[in-house]
Amino acid sequence: DAGVIQSPRHEVTEMGQEVTLRCKPISGHNSLFWYRQTMMRGLELLIYFNNNVPIDDSGMPEDRFSAKMPNASFSTLKIQPSEPRDSAVYFCATYSLAGIGNTIYFGEGSWLTVV
Amino acid sequence: EDQVTQSPEALRLQEGESSSLNCSYTVSGLRGLFWYRQDPGKGPEFLFTLYSAGEEKEKERLKATLTKKESFLHITAPKPEDSATYLCAVITGGFKTIFGAGTRLFVKA
Numbered sequence: 001d002a003g004v005i006q007s008p009r010h011e012v013t014e015m016g017q018e019v020t021l022r023c024k025p026i027s028g029h030n031s032l033f034w035y036r037q038t039m040m041r042g043l044e045l046l047i048y049f050n051n052n053v054p055i056d057d058s059g060m061p062e063d064r065f066s067a068k069m070p071n072a073s074f075s076t077l078k079i080q081p082s083e084p085r086d087s088a089v090y091f092c093a094t095y096s097l098a099g100i101g102n103t104i105y106f107g108e109g110s111w112l113t114v115v
Numbered sequence: 116e117d118q119v120t121q122s123p124e125a126l127r128l129q130e131g132e133s134s135s136l137n138c139s140y141t142v143s144g145l146r147g148l149f150w151y152r153q154d155p156g157k158g159p160e161f162l163f164t165l166y167s168a169g170e171e172k173e174k175e176r177l178k179a180t181l182t183k184k185e186s187f188l189h190i191t192a193p194k195p196e197d198s199a200t201y202l203c204a205v206i207t208g209g210f211k212t213i214f215g216a217g218t219r220l221f222v223k224a
Contacts, residue, residue, distance in 0.1 A: 004158075033212060043159075043202065043214040056211055091158055097210070104149060104204070104212065106158035 004107035006092050012113045018080040021110045023092030024073060031095040033104070034067055034077050038088045049075065050097060082114045117142040121203050121215035128222050131192045136201055136218045139185040144208020148186050150179050151202040153217070159202055162188075193222045 151159035165181040
């Protein structure tokens with residue numbers, strides 16, 4: 001398996017622009033998490049989905065942030081409009097709810113810079 | 116409130132100097148506790164999962180242990196390539212994950 005695949009790996013955008021981050025989970029994993037990581041705040045859980053349904057979005061900072069999971073193999077995190085304080089690394093991670101001995105696997109992250 | 120706290124924030128060791136990292140937690144319904152290693156510019160890399168108090172797991176120079184309130188990551192005779200940030204995370208009964216802030220480990224040759 002190719003692991004969790006995120007795109008883009010790096011994005012630089014101007015304040016006010018829309019940013020869309022994408023994630024392809026590991027096949028068979030039915031729980032998906034979006035995290036944001038900054039030096040100041042560490043890893044923060046933004047939202048997670050179980051079986052494509054959003055379970056907890058209490059970590060989403062503002063209405064400018066939205067996330068969707070239209071099917072089991074794709075999720076997006078959108079920021080509109082973007083602001084400089086949104087600059088961070090955004091990680092997607094996935095997990096299998098079935099059985100025991102499961103692990104959360106992370107993608108390589110999307111490095112966002114808003115100028 | 117569910118919480119995960121890691122200590123110390125940073126740890127500097129000489130090569131071969133063994134030590135331990137701590138992860139203390141208060142959560143409702145622990146489903147699992149994870150240890151990850153994160154190198155600069157990379158996503159967290161899975162190390163261990165622990166499920167119940169008394170459980171231990173080992174991998175090369177690392178050993179993870181779990182009690183009802185905390186977990187330790189023991190590093191025996193570390194090498195410079197062990198330098199990284201080590202993250203602890205828990206999955207609660209509601210499948211919410213909570214990460215600690217991490218411990219930055221520096222191992223000097």
